[in-house]
Amino acid sequence: MSLDHAHLLEEDSALLGQSLHALAERLYPICRSITGPGVRETLKILSEFVPVKLTEIPSGTDVFDWTIPNEWTIRDAYVADHHGNRVIDFQAHTLHVLNYSAPVRATLSLEELRPHLHTLPDQPNLIPYRTSYYKENWGFCLSQRQLEMLGDGPFEVCVDSTLAPGSLTLGEILIPGKSEKEILISAHMCHPSLANDNLSGLVIATALAMRAEALNLTHSLRILFIPGTIGSIAWLALNEAATAKISGGLVLTGLGDSGPLTYKRSRNGETVVDRAAEHVLAHIGEANSVIDFSPWGYDERQYGSPGFDLPVGRLSRTPHGEYPEYHTSGDNLELLNAEALAASLQAVEAIVSAIDGEAVFQSTNPKGEPRLGKRGLYRQTAGQGGAVPDEIAFLWVLNQSDGTHSLLDIAKKSGLEFKKIRGAAAALQDAGLLLPAA
Ligand code: ZN
Secondary structure (H helix, E strand, C coil): CCCCHHHHHCCCHHHHHHHHHHHHHHHCCCCCCCCCHHHHHHHHHHHCCCCCEEEEEECCCEECCEECCCEEEEEEEEEECCCCCEEEECCCCHHHECECCCCEEEEECHHHHHHHEECCCCCCCCCECCECCCCCCCCEECCHHHHHCCCCCCEEEEEEEEEECCEEEEEEEEECCCCCCEEEEEEECCCCCCHHHHHHHHHHHHHHHHHHHHHCCCCEEEEEEECCCHHHHHHHHHCCHHHHHEEEEEEECCCCCCCCCEEECCCCCCCHHHHHHHHHHHHHCCCCEEECCCCCCCCHHHHCCCCCCCCEEEEECCCCCCCCCCCECCCCCCCCCHHHHHHHHHHHHHHHHHHHHCCEEEECCCCCCCCCHHHCCCCCCCCCCCCCCCHHHHHHHHHHCEEEEEHHHHHHHHCCCHHHHHHHHHHHHHCCCEEECC
16 A cells, blocks of 8 residues: 555554555665664655654764774675576565675685575575674575575675764654653664564554654653664663653564564563553453563663663563564565554553553542542433443542552552543542642
């Protein structure tokens, strides 16, 4: 489908899913890496939908224990036989070149070429994804089947790339709310043609930014499009003071496969995002799971390094490394399920809303139940519109609001949806029955 701005604002889940998939289709062919033109081209496309601010950090800049590397530009790469036929061709798939390959032009036998070739003997039809960011090297990735048909050479080998001082690009969106406090959403954008691991997070974060107005958040929403590891470390180094404003956040990745949702807890494990995500996942599907923090995975490791210890968890479907297509050419547009993409976005919106709406209240009338009827909060007749929260939500909020239980605690205890509890609290506050806890 062709895609315009309105498609990503779609309310209908099926149409929304198709739109998210269509945006992924546009981004899929681009050869991204941790630096370089592929990253800027990706951000330029996302900017057609929502304004993205770019920050360029020069090569050689120190960011904590790391240094911004030289910038990588790839124009072409191939291995050709003596007839000039390209037997490995970057133009056919971006995964065919070792990501960050140094330039090379040579004529080599298979024996000489072989140490530079990467395959997956156990998945003989798939091309692996390999990188060499911090050790200069060159190479090609190909399927085992392709390798077996190569012949002995000699081969003409070409990687037409540049590794030279340039910059690392960060993309950032800030949607100001009524409060200075922020909710952080982070998606990596350093993978070449890989759909679930990379593009699913990018398209969902982009749509979230476009749809944020409808969520009517008090918090400001900050969305980062960054290369994995070095990008989050660089952002943290440049924005250390601002991290104090983060109430909660999510790293988004692997949200388009057909598996159930998996939330990975923040380092602390008991922060508002942990409570919000656990609540939302429990309400939207029994197969969903919550796993503990570990210092392995994506950028949650950096947000959760001990010097920051930010309340940032990770939302995925099947965890990375646990689906066979992970980091191979099998992670393609067919793996991306449009319905799953839409449902993931809706889960992210629900988690963001729950972080935003979390609060602790105190009943102004704690001795006995206050009379709801005289305040117009008790339904006189059954079957009133769904906008009126159920009385049971009022009773739960009034009973538990003693200045210690938060709305997410009450949602958990009552088994009611956070939205209902939040709505009841707002109505009770308007009626003067609740005050924010001191
Ligand atoms: Zn990855």
